Amino acid sequence: MEAKKPGKSLRRLPKSLQSLLGLKTYLTPKWIESVSHILKDLPSTPVIDTEKIENHDSVSNLCGDLAQLNKYLNQLSLQRRQALNEFLDLKGNIRVFCRVRPLLDDEIYFGLRSIISSDSSNLLLKISETKSKQYVLDRVFHQQATQEQVFSEIEPLIKSALDGYNVCILAYGQTGTGKTFTMEGDKDSPGLVSRGIKELFRQALDSNLEYMFTFSMLEIYMGRLRDLLVPRNRNTRNHNAPCLSIQMDPNGDVDIEKLTSVKVSDFNQVEKLYKLGTQLRSTASTMSNSTSSRSHCLTRITITCIGENARRRETSKMWMVDLGGSERLLKTQASGRRLQEGKAINLSLSALGDVISALQSKKHQHVPYRNSKLTQVLRDSLGTDSKTLMLVHVSPKEEDLCETICSLNFAMRVKSVHLACDEPADVRVKREETMAELQEKLKYYETKCRIVQGDIDMLKEKLRRLDRNTETSCISTDTMQFDMMNNAHNVMDSTTNSKSQPGFMRPTFSSQRKMGLNYHMSATSVKKPPMPSKRKSSSVYAESAGDFQSDYGSEYSTVTISDWKNIVDDQSECSQSASEKSEIKKVILQDSEKSIRDSRASSSSCESSNGNMANWLDLQMTKKTSVTASGRTKRVLAIRFDEQNSSMIQSKNTNDFTKLNSNASIQKKNIGAADAEADISFDKKAIDELNSSMIQSKTKNDFMKLNCNASSQKNNIAAAAEADISVNKKAIDEFLYSCEDAEIQKSNQEQSPDLATPVHIESFDKPYLQLVQSQAKVNPIDQNEENQNKKGKQQQHPKIIQILWTSALLGLGITSLGYEHDFFNGLML
Numbered sequence: 001m002e003a004k005k006p007g008k009s010l011r012r013l014p015k016s017l018q019s020l021l022g023l024k025t026y027l028t029p030k031w032i033e034s035v036s037h038i039l040k041d042l043p044s045t046p047v048i049d050t051e052k053i054e055n056h057d058s059v060s061n062l063c064g065d066l067a068q069l070n071k072y073l074n075q076l077s078l079q080r081r082q083a084l085n086e087f088l089d090l091k092g093n094i095r096v097f098c099r100v101r102p103l104l105d106d107e108i109y110f111g112l113r114s115i116i117s118s119d120s121s122n123l124l125l126k127i128s129e130t131k132s133k134q135y136v137l138d139r140v141f142h143q144q145a146t147q148e149q150v151f152s153e154i155e156p157l158i159k160s161a162l163d164g165y166n167v168c169i170l171a172y173g174q175t176g177t178g179k180t181f182t183m184e185g186d187k188d189s190p191g192l193v194s195r196g197i198k199e200l201f202r203q204a205l206d207s208n209l210e211y212m213f214t215f216s217m218l219e220i221y222m223g224r225l226r227d228l229l230v231p232r233n234r235n236t237r238n239h240n241a242p243c244l245s246i247q248m249d250p251n252g253d254v255d256i257e258k259l260t261s262v263k264v265s266d267f268n269q270v271e272k273l274y275k276l277g278t279q280l281r282s283t284a285s286t287m288s289n290s291t292s293s294r295s296h297c298l299t300r301i302t303i304t305c306i307g308e309n310a311r312r313r314e315t316s317k318m319w320m321v322d323l324g325g326s327e328r329l330l331k332t333q334a335s336g337r338r339l340q341e342g343k344a345i346n347l348s349l350s351a352l353g354d355v356i357s358a359l360q361s362k363k364h365q366h367v368p369y370r371n372s373k374l375t376q377v378l379r380d381s382l383g384t385d386s387k388t389l390m391l392v393h394v395s396p397k398e399e400d401l402c403e404t405i406c407s408l409n410f411a412m413r414v415k416s417v418h419l420a421c422d423e424p425a426d427v428r429v430k431r432e433e434t435m436a437e438l439q440e441k442l443k444y445y446e447t448k449c450r451i452v453q454g455d456i457d458m459l460k461e462k463l464r465r466l467d468r469n470t471e472t473s474c475i476s477t478d479t480m481q482f483d484m485m486n487n488a489h490n491v492m493d494s495t496t497n498s499k500s501q502p503g504f505m506r507p508t509f510s511s512q513r514k515m516g517l518n519y520h521m522s523a524t525s526v527k528k529p530p531m532p533s534k535r536k537s538s539s540v541y542a543e544s545a546g547d548f549q550s551d552y553g554s555e556y557s558t559v560t561i562s563d564w565k566n567i568v569d570d571q572s573e574c575s576q577s578a579s580e581k582s583e584i585k586k587v588i589l590q591d592s593e594k595s596i597r598d599s600r601a602s603s604s605s606c607e608s609s610n611g612n613m614a615n616w617l618d619l620q621m622t623k624k625t626s627v628t629a630s631g632r633t634k635r636v637l638a639i640r641f642d643e644q645n646s647s648m649i650q651s652k653n654t655n656d657f658t659k660l661n662s663n664a665s666i667q668k669k670n671i672g673a674a675d676a677e678a679d680i681s682f683d684k685k686a687i688d689e690l691n692s693s694m695i696q697s698k699t700k701n702d703f704m705k706l707n708c709n710a711s712s713q714k715n716n717i718a719a720a721a722e723a724d725i726s727v728n729k730k731a732i733d734e735f736l737y738s739c740e741d742a743e744i745q746k747s748n749q750e751q752s753p754d755l756a757t758p759v760h761i762e763s764f765d766k767p768y769l770q771l772v773q774s775q776a777k778v779n780p781i782d783q784n785e786e787n788q789n790k791k792g793k794q795q796q797h798p799k800i801i802q803i804l805w806t807s808a809l810l811g812l813g814i815t816s817l818g819y820e821h822d823f824f825n826g827l828m829l
């Protein structure tokens with residue numbers, strides 16, 4: 001059989017024997033002499049596992065390269081960011097686009113003709129047969145422009161949002177001109193919200209940084225802010241829903257109290273939430289539009305970059321706003337509630353125009369944010385330090401001419417001053433040249449970033465492969481040694497009178513009794529190497545939720561969106577996915593809410609940490625009283641654990657891998673540590689730990705690779721265990737048969753009190769030999785490992801090592817028990 005390379009344990013042998021000699025006062029001179037002989041015969045230099053060393057060499061080289069590349073990538077990213085920011089500054093931080101709605105089928109049917117013609121930045125409006133008016137905008141999308149084309153102009157803003165800028169995209173226009181179509185889109189042509197968020201996740205994945213996203217949705221209906229991620233009763237949703245309030249935090253950031261924020265990690269999660277939110281939005285049939293939006297719908301995604309200081313802000317926001325339709329109230333002949341709604345929308349749109357105009361002119365000291373809830377909410381995302389895009393929608397119909405002129409006048413009011421006709425031609429040319437240069441730079445940096453990122457990924461892959469190899473060889477060698485020692489440990493377990501001693505050196509139970517040492521032995525006294533503490537399954541989220549809990553003295557209830565879907569609007573739409581229990585809502589309730597809830601006799605399920613949706617909905621309906629409470633409350637939604645797993649499968653995160661990898665190495669070390677106090681069952685625990693740490697991971701690659709590591713470890717451990725079991729059994733057998741002297745194994749002493757007295761091998765009769773062998777067979781650890789992996793590969797130790805070890809063990813046992821004889825001499829080869 002092929003001899004296995006000597007590993008860690010053999011290298012440690014001299015050291016162990018040296019420390020053995022340190023106990024010479026307790027040992028007989030003959031024993032010392034024998035051990036000294038063994039030492040002399042040992043190779044003077046430690047045996048080196050060259051394969052492992054080579055690996056480590058390459059690993060350290062690769063790590064060095066990786067660090068350099070990461071540094072370079074960070075520099076490139078910074079330069080890219082600067083170029084982008086300059087580019088957007090030149091383009092204007094507040095830009096105004098115009099989109100012309102195509103004539104709809106019924107309009108074509110009735111022979112209506114468009115009064116608008118356009119090119120990329122000019123719009124010509126036919127006012128009469130003889131008169132036209134021209135408008136110059138940052139960009140004009142003609143009637144046939146697709147959603148993709150519109151989105152392509154928005155893309156740079158997504159990058160800015162990831163770079164830490166607040167971004168605000170607003171769809172403005174007369175009712176029925178296609179604002180909702182642009183933002184929401186339909187099944188075949190999704191709108192800007194879906195595309196924007198998808199792109200956000202894509203770019204986040206491509207970058208070498210780690211991001212955290214949360215999703216929120218609210219509407220401003222008649223001056224009231226309402227959470228669109230909180231279900232409301234269908235009949236009362238427009239009137240009795242709780243109203244959120246706006247606060248400014250000390251940094252000047254807007255904070256909307258009680259607004260639900262859902263942590264999201266992929267687009268699918270966002271899509272579900274967005275669909276739910278839009279279903280709750282207030283709409284009604286008007287003369288202009290059968291499903292007219294009667295409120296402003298604001299979708300927010302917050303982006304937090306973990307461990308990156310070079311961003312503009314630690315947490316940035318991207319707002320995507322579908323504004324309510326502007327309308328001439330006289331024309332719509334609205335009355336009652338529709339009239340009130342129309343007035344509220346027009347007032348807030350006018351306030352928005354004032355704010356943007358003030359920001360654009362840069363002459364105003366005062367920006368009138370406080371004039372409407374809309375501008376208060378968007379305050380920190382409309383300023384000079386943010387990127388704003390206003391998409392003005394117009395109708396091509398002649399009958400809408402007045403509204404179109406109003407909308408375009410609004411666009412002129414808010415559009416960038418530098419694009420006005422009064423910009424001198426030479427200034428304009430210069431600006432355009434600089435922009436073109438910056439665009440080139442941007443392209444260069446982006447390509448370079450991609451190439452470097454590719455190199456980094458390649459190096460990481462190499463590292464993983466090397467690491468796996470190292471791990472495998474480490475485990476297969478060390479575990480084998482470890483098991484061997486473990487068997488020795490079974491033979492001669494010990495107390496901890498000298499922790500620095502190898503386990504096998506410690507006195508046996510009976511010898512301690514003989515020596516009168518205070519000895520307590522129990523199964524639990526066997527020490528295990530330290531285990532990494534088990535983390536909660538819903539890692540980051542649970543932690544943050546815990547913080548909220550302590551901050552606000554509140555408690556959670558949990559609601560699944562499937563329940564929610566069943567209760568909230570549109571049964572038919574929701575039923576399709578009603579069985580998907582995808583998200584868990586973790587809501588932190590304030591004390592007032594809690595007391596209301598507690599007082600409800602039937603709310604037992606709500607009181608548990610996993611309250612059901614019906615109770616939660618009930619709670620929403622009783623909130624009329626609770627919203628007046630002064631205490632601050634946060635609502636937080638978390639994605640269900642299995643959903644997180646699926647999302648982590650889709651994400652790529654190098655930090656996680658490193659963390660997990662280091663976890664894995666800890667485990668590996670623990671597994672590999674040839675400590676006689678450990679046992680094989682620890683390996684199984686270590687694997688469980690490793691598996692649990694994998695579950696906490698957020699990345700597919702890491703998950704897969706770690707899984708692969710874990711299984712290879714499992715296999716290795718099982719294989720090594722099996723090999724060792726057989727090797728050890730064989731060694732014991734051989735030793736027992738070939739040597740004339742031996743001591744009874746400690747395990748036998750413990751398990752058979754009548755055998756506790758040491759017995760010479762001379763006195764071994766056949767039944768005793770059978771007993772020793774059967775002990776080895778019934779050793780539960782061995783049995784377990786054998787059952788675990790019967791197909792594991794057999795591994796061999798050089799016979800000499802086995803004899804040396806066993807000699808040392810038995811020698812110590814015998815001498816410490818006071819038996820002196822020459823058996824060592826017989827062992828010397």
Ligand SMILES: Nc1ncnc2c1ncn2[C@@H]1O[C@H](COP(=O)(O)OP(=O)(O)OP(=O)(O)O)[C@@H](O)[C@H]1O
Nearest residue numbers: 101102175176177178179180181289292293324325
């Ligand atoms: N670019 C477009 N291509 C095709 N259809 C469009 C386009 N823009 C709008 N429409 C259609 O016009 C109709 C009205 O559009 P939409 O509801 O989006 O208008 P709106 O501005 O949101 O109205 P409101 O302010 O009342 O909510 C819808 O049927 C929509 O499908």
